[in-house]
Every structure is written in C-alpha cells, then in structure tokens.
Amino acid sequence: MKRLVLLIFLSLLGSSLAQGTLRIGWAGSPDTLNPGTAVLAEAFTLFDLVYDSLFNLELDGSIQPELVESYDVSEDGKVWTFNIHQGVMFHDGKPLTAADVAFSLDYYKANTDFPFANGYTSYFDTVEAKDDSKVVVTLSEAIPNMLSQLLYLYILPEHVWSAYPAGSAASEFENLDMIGSGPFKMTEYKQGEFVRLTANKEHYAKPPKIDEVVFQTFGSQDVLVQALKTGQVDMITEMPNTAVVSLRNDPNIELVLGAPLAPSVRDVFFNLTTAETCPADDGICSGHPALLDLTVRKALAHATDKLQIIDVALLGLGSPGTGIIMDGMGEWYNTEVKDYDYDPEAANKLLDDAGYLDTNNDGVREMPDGSRDLSFRFYWPNDVIEAPRVAELLSQMWGDIGVKLELQALDPDALTSVCCPSFDYDIMMWGWSSDPDPGFMLSILTTDEVTTGTSETGYSNPEYDELYSAQATELDPAKRQAIVWQMQDIMMRDLPYIIPYYQQQVQAFRTDRFSGWRTDATKVALEDPSSLTQIEAIQ
Amino acid sequence: MTKLILRKLGWALVTIAFVLLLNFFLFRVMGDPTRLLKDPRLTQATIEAIRVRFGLDKPVINCFESLNPVKVSLQACAVNPFETQFSAYISNLLKGDLGVSFHSQRPVADLLGERLWNTILLIGAGQILAIIIGVTLGLFAAWKARTALDYTALIASLAAWSLPTFWLGILLLFWGSHYFGLPLGGKETIGSGLAGWGRLVDISKHLLLPTLTFTLVFIGEYMLIMRSTVLDVLSEDYILTAKAKGLTTFQILKDHALRNAMLPIVTIVALNLGFTVAGAIQIETVFSWPGLGLTIFEAVGRRDYPVLQGAFLLLAVSVVLANVIADLLYTFLDPRVRLG
Numbered sequence: 001m002k003r004l005v006l007l008i009f010l011s012l013l014g015s016s017l018a019q020g021t022l023r024i025g026w027a028g029s030p031d032t033l034n035p036g037t038a039v040l041a042e043a044f045t046l047f048d049l050v051y052d053s054l055f056n057l058e059l060d061g062s063i064q065p066e067l068v069e070s071y072d073v074s075e076d077g078k079v080w081t082f083n084i085h086q087g088v089m090f091h092d093g094k095p096l097t098a099a100d101v102a103f104s105l106d107y108y109k110a111n112t113d114f115p116f117a118n119g120y121t122s123y124f125d126t127v128e129a130k131d132d133s134k135v136v137v138t139l140s141e142a143i144p145n146m147l148s149q150l151l152y153l154y155i156l157p158e159h160v161w162s163a164y165p166a167g168s169a170a171s172e173f174e175n176l177d178m179i180g181s182g183p184f185k186m187t188e189y190k191q192g193e194f195v196r197l198t199a200n201k202e203h204y205a206k207p208p209k210i211d212e213v214v215f216q217t218f219g220s221q222d223v224l225v226q227a228l229k230t231g232q233v234d235m236i237t238e239m240p241n242t243a244v245v246s247l248r249n250d251p252n253i254e255l256v257l258g259a260p261l262a263p264s265v266r267d268v269f270f271n272l273t274t275a276e277t278c279p280a281d282d283g284i285c286s287g288h289p290a291l292l293d294l295t296v297r298k299a300l301a302h303a304t305d306k307l308q309i310i311d312v313a314l315l316g317l318g319s320p321g322t323g324i325i326m327d328g329m330g331e332w333y334n335t336e337v338k339d340y341d342y343d344p345e346a347a348n349k350l351l352d353d354a355g356y357l358d359t360n361n362d363g364v365r366e367m368p369d370g371s372r373d374l375s376f377r378f379y380w381p382n383d384v385i386e387a388p389r390v391a392e393l394l395s396q397m398w399g400d401i402g403v404k405l406e407l408q409a410l411d412p413d414a415l416t417s418v419c420c421p422s423f424d425y426d427i428m429m430w431g432w433s434s435d436p437d438p439g440f441m442l443s444i445l446t447t448d449e450v451t452t453g454t455s456e457t458g459y460s461n462p463e464y465d466e467l468y469s470a471q472a473t474e475l476d477p478a479k480r481q482a483i484v485w486q487m488q489d490i491m492m493r494d495l496p497y498i499i500p501y502y503q504q505q506v507q508a509f510r511t512d513r514f515s516g517w518r519t520d521a522t523k524v525a526l527e528d529p530s531s532l533t534q535i536e537a538i539q
Numbered sequence: 540m541t542k543l544i545l546r547k548l549g550w551a552l553v554t555i556a557f558v559l560l561l562n563f564f565l566f567r568v569m570g571d572p573t574r575l576l577k578d579p580r581l582t583q584a585t586i587e588a589i590r591v592r593f594g595l596d597k598p599v600i601n602c603f604e605s606l607n608p609v610k611v612s613l614q615a616c617a618v619n620p621f622e623t624q625f626s627a628y629i630s631n632l633l634k635g636d637l638g639v640s641f642h643s644q645r646p647v648a649d650l651l652g653e654r655l656w657n658t659i660l661l662i663g664a665g666q667i668l669a670i671i672i673g674v675t676l677g678l679f680a681a682w683k684a685r686t687a688l689d690y691t692a693l694i695a696s697l698a699a700w701s702l703p704t705f706w707l708g709i710l711l712l713f714w715g716s717h718y719f720g721l722p723l724g725g726k727e728t729i730g731s732g733l734a735g736w737g738r739l740v741d742i743s744k745h746l747l748l749p750t751l752t753f754t755l756v757f758i759g760e761y762m763l764i765m766r767s768t769v770l771d772v773l774s775e776d777y778i779l780t781a782k783a784k785g786l787t788t789f790q791i792l793k794d795h796a797l798r799n800a801m802l803p804i805v806t807i808v809a810l811n812l813g814f815t816v817a818g819a820i821q822i823e824t825v826f827s828w829p830g831l832g833l834t835i836f837e838a839v840g841r842r843d844y845p846v847l848q849g850a851f852l853l854l855a856v857s858v859v860l861a862n863v864i865a866d867l868l869y870t871f872l873d874p875r876v877r878l879g
Contacts, residue, residue, distance in 0.1 A: 021730065032643050039576065113588035119580050171592055172644050187730075191643060191650070192837065193829045194729045218724045219827040223712065227723045230716050413570040433578070440580055452583055 019537050020199075020211030022514060024527060025224045025233035029192045029217040033175040035154045036107070036114040041262060044152065045527050046195060046215075051154035051180035054082060054101070055147050057436055059261070059521030059530055061330030063147045066205075067101070067155060067181075069133075077142030077475045082135045088204050090157045091178075091185045098129035103158040105137065111170050120149040142473065144480050148437040155181065183208050183533050193217055206533040210514070213532060228253060228508055235509040235517075237527050240385075241315040244506060252512050257317065258524035260505035263328035264433035265321065265441075266384070268394070268498045270297060273423045273458030279451040284424040285458070288376050290367055291426060295354045296374070297495040301340035302347035303401045304394065309500050313389040317506060321499030323488045324445075325438050328502070328523060331481055332438040334488035347401045358402050365402040375404040376426035379418065382409040387429060390500060421453045430456065438484050442468055445496060459496040513538060547866060551859045558855035562848045563628055567599060572641050572842035593641055600625040628848070637852075638845035642838070647849040651831065655853070657726060658830030661823070662815050664746060665753025666808070673758040674804060677765025678792055684770060692762065700759025704818055708752045708825035715748045724827030749826040756818060757811075764807055768800040775799075801872050809865035813858045 030043035035051065038044065048056075056066040065071070067088065072081045088096040108114055109121035125140045139146070157179050164173040178186035183206050184197035195215040199208040216233065218224050224236045225243040229250060239247070247253050271287030278285035290296045306320040319327065322337050351357075355368030365374040378395070380387040388409065395405040405427070410418070418424040434441050446468050449455035467487050474480040491497065505524045509517055516535040517526055525531070573586050573595065590596045600623050631638055637647035673696075680692040715721035722728070727741050772778065773796060781791045819832035827833070831850055838846040869876040 023729075032645070034644065037644050112585065113592045115576065115585055115589060116578075116580055118585060118588075119582060122582075168592070168639075172639060172646075174645060190829065191645070191653070192833070193725060193827075196730050212730065214729045216725060216729060217827060219824050219833075222709075223723050223825075223827070226713060226716055230720065230723070232716070232723055413574050416574050435580060 022210050022213045022235070022532070022535065023233045024213065024215045024235050024237065025218050025227045026215060026237045026527075027218055027221050027224055029215075030195070033178050033186070033189065034171070034173055035152075035156070035175075036111055036117050037171050039115055042215075046178075046197075047152070047154050047180075048182070049184040049197060049213075049529055049532065050178050050182045050186055051156075052088070052096075052182050053152065053154050054084075054150040056529075057148075057151050057261075059518060059523045059525060059528065061328070061436060061522060063151065063436070067096070073146075077146075078139045080137045080139070080146060082137070084133045084135060085204055086133055088181050089202065090181050091200060092157070092160075094157065094159060096155060096157070096181045097132045098135045099132075100158045101135045101155050102127045102129040103162070104156045105135075105153060107156065107161060107170075108153055110166055113171060117153060120153055123149070142475055144471070144473070144475050144477070145437040145439055148435060151436070183529055184213060187212070203533075206529065208533045209516075209536045210532070215527075228510065231510065234513045235507070235526055237507055239506055239508065241317050241506070244315065244317065247508050252510050253508050254511050254517075254519075255506060255508045256517070256519045256524050256526060257504050257506050259326075259328035259502070259522055261328075261523050261525035261528065262433050263326045263436065264431065264503070265324055265326045265499060266390075266429065266431040266501065266503065267321075267324060267456075268427065268429045268500060269457045269496060270427055271423050271425055271458060272460075272496055273450070277447075277450055277458050277460045278423065279421040281451070282421045282453075284422045286424050287458075288372070288374075288426045290356070290372070290374055291376070293354065294495065295350050296356065297498075298340065299347040299350040299401060300398060300403065301495055301498055302343045302350065303397050303403075304340075304498055304500065305342045305397055306500055307342070308397075309390055309393050312393060313386040314501060314503060317504045318501040319504070321502045323491045323499055324432065324441050324497055325484065325488050326434075326441075326499075326502050329434075329436060329438055329441075330522075331477075332484050334485040336485070337488050337492050339492065344397075344400055351401060356402075363399075363402065364404045373404060374402065375406065378405040378407050378427045378429070379410050379415060379425055380408075380429040381412050381415050381431075383412060384429075384431070390429065394500075416453075419453075420456050420458075421451055423458050428456070439472060442471065442484065442487060445491065457496040459494070461490070461494065464490050544867070547863050551863050554859050555852075555855055559632065559852065562851050562855075563625060565851075566842070566844045566847045567624075569839075569842050571595065572844070575842060594624055594627055597627070598623050637849040640838075640843055640846045642841045642843045642846070647845045650834065650846060651849050651853060654830050654834050657828060658816070658819055658823070658832060661746065661749055661753065661828060661830055662819055664750045666757065666811075666815065668750065668754040669757035670761055670804070670808065672754065673761025674765045674797075676758070677762040678769055678797060678800075680762065680766045681769035681773060681796075682788070682792060684766075689766075693766070696759035696762040698759075699755045700763070702756065704752065704756050704821040705825050707755060708749070708822055711748050711752055712825060721748055726829055745828075749822050749828050752822050752825075753818065757815075760807065760811075761804065764803050765800060768803050769796050772796045772799045798872065802869060805865050805868050805872065809858075809861040812861045813854065816854055 026042065028040060028042045030038065030046055031040045032038050032043060033046070035047050052067045054066060054068045055063050058064050067084055068082045069085050070083045073079070084098050084101055090096055105121060105124060105127040108117040109124055112118055123139045123141060123143050125138045128136045130136055160179050164170050176189060183200050183203045185200050187198045188196040194217065197213050199211050201207045218227060221238055221240045225239050225247065227233045228236045244255065247255055270291045272292060273283065273285040273287060274292065310316060310318040310320065320339065322339050323334070325333055327333050351365060356365045356374060358365045359370060366372065378391060380391050391407050395407055398405060415430065419428060432441065443449060444454055444456065445459050445464060446455070447460040447465050450458050450460060464487060467483050471480050471483040474483060507524055507526045509526060514535045515538055518531045518534060573589055576586065639645065640647055640650055643650065676692050676696065680689045683689050712723060716723050722745050726745055727738065731741060733741050778791060778795055781795050816832060819830060820836050822828065823830045823832035824836050834846065835850050838850065
C-alpha cells in the first residue's frame with residue numbers, strides 16, 4: 001500500500017504532454033455527433049471543425065464562401081447555382097463532389113424531425129448535381145437570407161449516409177467515425193467526457209498547424225477556471241464572471257471579451273394581449289391592464305438603470321441593450337436607435353400626468369380609476385444565474401417610481417405554461433439565442449405568432465407585420481437592412497420589450513503553450529476554426 | 540433453503556415490478572422534454588415531428604388530462620388503447636429494450652453499460668475503504684471507550700458524516716489540484732496512450748480525490764454503528780469468559796466481538812446502496828466522473844425519460860439484490876438466524 005501511494009505521487013511529478021496537442025476545457029458536451037439531430041451548441045462547434053459547409057460565418061459576422069468557389073443567382077432569386085471546390089477529400093480519402101452536396105441538402109430536407117437542419121431547407125424545392133462540381137438549388141420562393149440557410153447544413157459523404165436514409169435509422173445513427181472534409185478528423189469520442197480530434201493536414205483551404213485538439217468536459221465553470229490556472233487545459237470556452245478578476249492577474253493567462261458567436265439576448269417583456277388578440281384556444285390573458293398603456297411602459301423604461309444592472313448583475317461584462325435584434329447581428333443591428341434615458345423624474349412625471357397616483361399613500365401607485373395598484377407579477381427562469389439579481393434591481397428601481405413587483409422564479413416549464421400562448425403573466429424575463437439572420441427574431445413580434453407560442457408578448461401591430469413580410473422577400477440587402485432597422489425603431493417606440501443588456505462572452509487561454517489566437521474580431525470564439533487552424537505550439 | 544431463496548427472489552421480483560410502474564409515471568410528471576427546446580428556429584411542425592420520434596404524440600396511458608403533461612389530440616385518444624406510451628414502454632421492456640435517449644439518440648442500454656463500471660469502481664473503492672476504516676475505528680473506539688482516542692474518533696466521524704458531500708468534494712478538488720497537481724476531472728488522461736501499469740496509475744490519480752470524498756462521507760456512519768454494537772457485545776458474558784480464559788485483546792476483538800457486531804454492518808451496507816448512489820450523483824458531478832450518478836444528474840435536467848427509467852431500474856434491481864444477498868449472509872454470519 002505504501003509503495004502504491006509513493007508510486008502514485010512520484011508519477012504525478014512527470015506528466016508527459018504531446019507538444020502539438022491543444023487541450024480545451026468546457027462545461028458542456030455535444031449531445032450527439034449526428035449533424036441532423038444535434039441541438040446543443042457544443043455539437044455545432046465540433047461540426048464546424050470536422051465538416052465543411054457551403055458557407056461559413058466569420059467572426060466579424062459576415063458570411064463567406066467555404067466549399068463554394070463561386071455562385072450565381074437567377075434574376076428572380078429562385079435558382080442558385082453553386083460551383084464546388086475541386087479536389088476536396090473526405091477524411092476516408094474519397095472525393096467530395098457535387099453529388100455529396102446535393103445528397104446532404106436533400107437528406108436534411110427529407111428528415112422532418114431534424115430540429116434545425118430541416119428548418120433551413122424549408123424553401124428548397126429541388127437540389128440537383130449538374131456535374132462533379134455544380135449544384136443547382138431551386139427555391140419555392142425567393143428569400144433574402146439564402147446564404148445563412150446554408151451555414152449549418154454540413155456536407156456529408158453520400159457513401160456513408162445513404163445507408164441511413166430516414167426515420168429512426170437516420171436519427172439514431174451515432175456517426176461515431178464522423179467522416180467529414182473539415183480541418184480536423186475525429187479520433188476518439190466518449191460521450192459526456194471528451195472529444196479528441198487530429199489535424200487534417202491535407203485540408204484544401206486551412207490545414208491546422210497543431211497536431212491534435214482535445215475537448216474535455218468538466219463539471220462546472222469554476223472547475224474550468226481552476227483547470228486553466230493549474231495548466232491542465234490550455235483554453236476555456238466559458239467561465240463565471242466572478243473569475244474574471246483572478247484570471248486577469250495571472251501572468252500566463254489572457255482573457256478575451258466580446259460578443260458571443262451565436263447572438264443571444266436577455267429580455268424583459270410585457271403581457272400585451274387584449275380581448276381581441278387573446279388566443280381563442282389556449283389564452284388566459286390575465287395581464288395587468290396598466291401595461292397596455294404605452295405611458296406606463298415608457299415610465300418603466302425611464303426608470304431602468306441599465307448600467308447599474310450591468311455593473312451589479314454582470315460585474316460589468318455587458319453593454320446596454322436596445323432591442324431583440326442584438327449587437328452580435330452585425331449590420332442588422334440598428335446602431336442609431338434611440339433608447340430611453342435613465343431618468344426616474346421623467347418616469348414619475350409620465351405616471352403623474354397620466355393619472356397613476358398613489359392616493360392611499362402606501363408607496364404604490366393606483367390605476368387612474370383607483371381600481372388596482374400598479375403591482376405586477378414578475379417571473380424569471382430559475383436556470384439563469386444572474387436573473388435573481390436583475391429581478392431584485394428592477395424591483396428596487398421600479399419601486400422608486402411607485403411600481404411594485406411580485407417577484408417569482410419559475411422553472412422553464414412552468415414559465416412556458418404561464419407565458420405563451422396562455423399569457424397568464426404581467427411581466428417576464430427570459431431570453432433567446434439566434435441565428436446570424438434577423439428573420440427568426442423579427443418573427444417573434446408578428447401577429448401570426450401570437451397563437452403559436454412563439455410570441456411572448458401578444459404584440460400585434462399591422463404596420464410591423466407588413467414590414468416583416470416586406471423584409472422576408474426583399475432581396476436587396478441594403479433595402480432589407482433599412483426595413484429591419486425601421487422595425488427596431490418601432491420596437492423601441494412601442495416597447496413590447498425592455499432589453500436590460502447584451503451579455504459579453506468571456507474566454508481565456510494560456511499564453512505559455514500556444515500562440516496565434518484570433519482575439520481581434522468582434523465576436524469571441526477561440527474554439528472556432530478561425531483560431532484552431534491558426535494557432536501554433538510555442539517551442 | 541432453496542424454497543427460501545425462491546421466496547425471497549419472488550418478493551424481489553414484485554418489488555422490481557412495482558418500481559417499473561413507478562418509474563414510468565414518476566418522470567413524466569417533470570413535463571414535456573420538447574418544451575426545453577426554446578428556439579425561434581423550431582417550427583411547431585418540427586417539434587411535432589420530434590414528439591413523434593420520441594413517441595410523445597401518443598397518450599401516456601389514457602386521455603385523462605392530469606396524466607398527460609403533453610397535450611394529446613382527441614384523435615390520438617380515440618385509437619387503440621394498446622397504442623399508448625405505457626404499452627410501448629412495457630412491450631419494449633419485455634423485449635429487453637430500454638429505449639433510446641431523447642438527448643443523445645443512443646440506446647439507453649449502451650449508455651448505461653458504458654458508465655456502470657465507472658460507478659462500480661468509484662463506489663467499490665470508496666465503500667471498501669469506508670468499511671475497513673470505519674469498522675476498525677469503531678472497534679477500537681469501543682474497546683477504548685471514554686478515552687481520548689474514543690472521543691477523537693467519535694467527533695471526527697460525526698464531523699465527516701455531517702459534511703455536505705458536494706462541498707467537501709469541491710474543497711478537496713481545489714486543494715488536491717493546487718497542491719498536488721491532481722487532475723480536476725475525468726477518468727483518465729485523454730489520449731495518453733498509456734497501457735498496463737502506467738494506465739492503472741493514471742486512473743488511480745483520477746480516482747484518488749473522488750474516492751477520498753466518498754470514504755470520508757461514509758466512514759462516520761460505519762464507525763458509529765460499529766462502536767455502539769461492539770460496546771453492547773463487550774458487555775456480554777462471553778467476553779468476560781474470553782478474558783478469563785486469558786485471550787489477548789486482539790483475539791477477543793477479532794474472534795468474539797467483531798463477528799458478532801458484523802450483522803448490523805451488513806444490513807447497513809445493503810441498505811446504503813441506494814444512498815451510496817445518491818452520494819455518487821454529487822461526487823461524480825463535482826469530479827466530472829463519468830458514472831451513473833452523473834448520467835442521472837444530466838438526464839434529470841434534460842427530462843430524458845428513457846435514460847432515467849433505465850438508470851432507476853438498474854438501481855432498484857441492485858438495491859433489491861443487495862438486500863437479498865444481505866438476508867442470506869446473515870445465516871452465515873450468525874448461525875442463530877435460521878432459514879425459513
């Protein structure tokens with residue numbers, strides 16, 4: 001026994017490390033290696049490394065050709081012709097041709113239970129491989145965001161996947177070999193434990209300089225920080241905001257801050273359903289009538305000190321939010337939209353002038369007709385770390401203008417059932433993460449979505465709906481941008497949402513093992529191919 | 540003897556059948572797993588297709604709303620009563636099929652099989668150490684009752700027993716990694732290429748801290764029970780006789796006290812198996828140890844019914860079996876316990 005203990009401790013001293021192996025720590029892990037059925041972001045991180053798709057989302061938010069050498073679109077916007085790079089090889093040595101591309105796009109379209117991939121193909125009418133390098137996609141109607149539909153449709157080898165055509169054969173195919181054409185190859189995978197990839201040095205465009213990358217799953221973000229400090233990993237993809245200070249003081253560690261790769265937003269929203277808009281089947285629509293009054297919502301906006309919320313709840317790692325189209329969406333984000341200043345006096349005046357007075361001196365205002373207090377139910381999801389602090393702060397800030405909040409955390413399921421389409425709440429805090437294209441986020445506020453459960457607010461405005469349809473068919477990017485910006489002005493004017501902040505992504509890496517990380521982009525994603533194919537081991 | 544074993548196994552089967560039923564309904568109370576997919580990209584049609592894939596489009600057992608956390612259409616209710624989630628569950632089980640995980644789309648049996656051995660390794664190492672140390676401590680504490688040794692052991696055991704498992708785990712994790720460079724998670728060094736003795740050492744390094752946590756948490760219980768039982772035994776007449784015969788302290792403890800005091804320990808070990816796994820959930824989560832506990836923890840968050848059903852079935856079977864074995868062990872430990 002003594003000898004064993006001695007041996008164990010002796011062996012601790014010399015832990016050998018392959019020089020070219022990068023070790024990444026993260027707190028999650030992919031749900032599956034099957035690009036059709038995967039849901040989690042961690043899975044898509046791997047797909048980006050192991051597969052190629054026709055187009056790639058760059059860290060500056062732009063969309064650039066990946067497997068596509070050149071492309072062409074017909075006058076009416078319906079027929080897209082893509083010329084594929086020649087000489088691209090799958091990891092098993094077989095060539096990637098237009099037939100594989102056509103097969104993959106058709107495959108995603110045929111499997112209607114593929115959560116995301118299927119949705120991206122919904123406007124595809126036919127997909128044809130004309131020859132080895134030419135693919136023609138015909139759309140059922142012209143859409144302005146064709147390229148963003150292709151970002152996550154990874155090109156699969158037909159010779160592997162044709163054996164798993166549909167149904168449970170397709171969804172239960174584990175794809176453990178993960179034969180792709182990307183800059184990294186799958187070597188070893190243990191679900192929920194680790195993923196080991198080796199470099200595909202023969203990659204046609206961006207062969208990695210390192211030999212190997214290992215993603216290891218740790219139990220919590222706090223443990224990740226410790227793993228980086230002790231040098232057990234070289235980079236971590238996430239960390240609690242509280243760790244930032246201690247890592248900043250570590251000479252061997254560099255922090256990177258910026259917008260997250262997948263745009264996301266934390267939102268506070270109001271129940272705006274009325275007797276007319278209440279969904280017939282599921283609607284309860286018990287919202288407080290005062291919230292239907294724009295003056296009240298404006299007063300709440302004026303009473304919201306976003307900077308204080310960012311300082312206290314996010315420890316400074318965020319920027320004030322304006323709308324549900326977030327700063328991570330690049331050109332679609334309206335930089336000129338005018339937010340309501342933090343001005344409690346103006347808020348008080350708005351409420352006073354509109355007749356919301358505290359006549360019984362209990363510190364809470366009443367409706368002009370005296371029927372009810374301005375006391376609102378406020379719900380938030382109990383799985384969001386910073387949410388309780390934000391709720392407390394809002395309760396204080398709004399309390400200062402005579403508005404009372406009844407705070408309650410709910411689990412996401414309970415939140416769904418009171419949210420939508422039942423609309424059994426007054427105010428709620430929740431959030432979204434999104435694609436680079438603004439289409440999905442904009443749809444949330446349309447009248448059509450009130451009954452489906454996607455609309456959280458029950459907001460209904462014909463002017464907005466019209467603009468939504470217009471941007472969905474506007475093929476000129478500049479014109480579409482103008483419409484999207486105008487819609488954000490309307491959101492700010494009508495205030496269905498108050499967006500307290502846009503959270504920043506924080507990642508960190510050790511400076512003593514690898515160099516060449518992409519840290520200058522607007523978005524932060526050190527696990528993206530843009531970094532992993534560039535970095536080099538320090539000798 | 541055979542008749543008794545058969546009767547015990549018969550009761551064990553009834554218990555397991557009851558657990559099977561409970562498992563099915565217990566997890567469905569958590570709600571619809573597809574509700575966790577909140578994403579503007581997901582259309583209602585896609586979610587419906589995913590429900591069909593999971594078999595959640597069918598009624599749970601009948602059309603009472605309270606039993607169907609997921610809304611079921613009237614059409615689905617009008618169909619054959621044998622086309623329910625419950626009938627599918629039972630018929631699959633009879634075929635030995637535990638289903639497919641909602642989260643990873645992998646067969647539950649594969650998933651649990653992969654992780655079961657890791658948990659057995661962790662629990663095994665932790666329990667054996669806890670039993671050896673706890674029983675020895677208890678024995679000597681009883682022998683030296685009301686001395687400094689006794690009080691020290693007693694207080695230390697009580698303290699360790701009352702520590703929250705996850706908190707102790709996190710402390711040991713940070714301490715062990717900072718001062719001794721011990722690994723912060725996982726079962727072995729990834730891609731180390733080690734084999735044989737080297738790999739064994741590597742796994743031991745990873746196992747050290749979780750096992751230590753496990754041992755510390757469970758020592759207290761064994762020590763306290765052992766101590767009080769041995770105290771009882773030591774006041775028996777036959778101990779006096781043994782002393783009078785001139786036997787050494789060691790002989791008395793080993794041959795007379797220990798064996799008689801083993802009965803409650805065996806009971807506790809068997810009963811503890813369920814709690815042990817609860818401990819494993821916390822320890823495996825803190826140490827990212829890829830075992831059953833971590834699997835259960837993750838599956839709860841994802842409402843992965845098939846995985847939970849499979850894992851709890853496995854647990855129920857092992858607890859029931861452990862108790863059957865304990866029952867049988869009594870007869871060997873104490874001839875006074877008669878069969879039948």
